[in-house]
Amino acid sequence: MEVSLEMVPRNLLSLQTDAGICKSYPGITCVNIPDLLRFPIRSWEACGILKTQPPLDKTLIPHLRARDFSLDEAFPLTDFFREQSITKALVIAGDSPAADSKTYSVNSMEELTDSPTIPFIKKLKAELPELEIYAAFDPYRTNIRYELDYLTAKEAAGAAGFMSQPFFDLRLLEIYAEYLEGKRVFWGIAPVLTAGNRQYWESRNRAIFPRSFRLDLDWNISFARQVLQFCESNSFNLYLMPIKMDLSAYISGIWPG
16 A cells, blocks of 8 residues: 655745655655645645655655646646656646635536546646546535546546545545545545644535544544554555644654654
8 A cells, every 4th residue: 555645845944854754654655745826836846856855765746736737738847747757646626716715515517527627637648648647536525426426537537546635534434435445545634633723624625523533643643543554454545634733743653663
């Protein structure tokens, strides 16, 4: 199985610091790099940095915002990806400029497939066929049937697998996993340690937390170990998103000693 760690490219120092921590854990095989417009370093630029200052011996997975690329022009990063040996990428729709803090509601498959993601995946696969493309997976977007149909459409467009938004309840993850058996899936989890952080996930992403959930590191590490064991037992992959917390404390809790 593979384990990917999300590394936010806030600045050069944060990238180098997180890379140094990541190097100490061979269980982490990949690094996901989100593309956040509020930071000066784009996801693919971070890949170039992590390959040289000093090189991080992990598979790097930049996020690509479909809204940022024209379908009528050649993908501008083809040569860069090949020069940097970037072999995987995660395609997300990307928030529209007018998007507010509320999560949109989707009521039909027509609305789902109207997003820029599917045509961009098709274009990217046609122009860069060797690239292993992953599609975003949001268990809270609509309902299980619509989300599974959306994933099927992304797979038909050329996606090799899926990377999910974080789960906080193993029971919900197991329901989706039953329908995605045999697929290449990175199941996302993220530690939540403050009431504000929980409110963010519940209001912005409509996430579901179990009654047993606690706002402490021990609960979050225990949950991470449960999901890791589930992935190991069921031939899935794990996607860790330790946003805004002590990276070392979280990872060392999952892989102690």
